Amino acid sequence: MVIAAKLRRVSELTPDQMRASDADRERVAQVLHNALSEGRITVNELEERLSTVYAAKTIGELKPVTADLPTSSAALEPAPTRALGFPDQRIGGHPGSPVSIGVMSGAVRKGSWVLPPQHTSFAFWGGAEIDLRQARFADRQCTITAVAIMGGITITVPDDINVDVTGIGFMGGFVLEDKSGAPPAPPTAPTVKINGLGFWGGVVVYRRPAQRAEPPQIEGA
Numbered sequence: 331m332v333i334a335a336k337l338r339r340v341s342e343l344t345p346d347q348m349r350a351s352d353a354d355r356e357r358v359a360q361v362l363h364n365a366l367s368e369g370r371i372t373v374n375e376l377e378e379r380l381s382t383v384y385a386a387k388t389i390g391e392l393k394p395v396t397a398d399l400p401t402s403s404a405a406l407e408p409a410p411t412r413a414l415g416f417p418d419q420r421i422g423g424h425p426g427s428p429v430s431i432g433v434m435s436g437a438v439r440k441g442s443w444v445l446p447p448q449h450t451s452f453a454f455w456g457g458a459e460i461d462l463r464q465a466r467f468a469d470r471q472c473t474i475t476a477v478a479i480m481g482g483i484t485i486t487v488p489d490d491i492n493v494d495v496t497g498i499g500f501m502g503g504f505v506l507e508d509k510s511g512a513p514p515a516p517p518t519a520p521t522v523k524i525n526g527l528g529f530w531g532g533v534v535v536y537r538r539p540a541q542r543a544e545p546p547q548i549e550g551a
Contacts, residue, residue, distance in 0.1 A: 346390030353517040358383050358392050360494050360514070364506050365399050367495050421520055425468040432456035432481060440464075445522070449474045453481030453531065461486045463540055467520040474524045478502065478531035485524060485533070488540035492521040495535050502528035508537040 362379050365371045371379070379395045386392045425446035430437040432453040439449075440461035447469045451458045460474065463486060476483045476497060487493045489512035497504035504526070524535055 348389050350386050350389050350392055355383050357514050361396050363496050367505055420466045421470050423466045430458050432458040444468055445472050447472050451476045451483050453478045453483050456481045458483045463488045471521045476526035476533045478528045478533050481531045483533045486536045486538055489537050490515050490540045491519045494523045497526045497533055499528040501530050503532040504528040506535045510537050510539055
């Protein structure tokens, strides 16, 4: 009887009254980081809003933080209401090159390759292209440090992974362009953090539909 009463109380909760998970907070934090990179909020505003995000206990407490920012409503749905998916089989493998350098020339990393836990891309009077749509990931969380000085770096990520862009543009740009319209990837998907600097140059991160023949499957399934 006690368990039944508790279940009834839970079923009567509105979505805003549901407890927020760590994944919920991280999704909202990603929206804020993207807003900073686009110039919508300042660094001080980011710090203030992140304090609210990580102190939030319910979904309802998260919503005001991004009320004045363009974002998909899916970013504020409680994680339990969406399928989390199976363990991602793209994680693992022998790491590829930890660097890509374009000095008065170009560097390309694309196709079937394994992104190492830390990859550094540097472009000086040149360019670099990194495409992760057919890549694997050495760890569930990988970091790309992109530095473009009087050059350009383009990074293409599939819409079925999580991406966190926190780079800085100084007399240049460091932006995330997401026109995929896709909701955030599940927490089980790989996460790529992209930081660095665009100085008299630019780093552009494109979120595009994944180029995979079929979704990752569990081995033996």
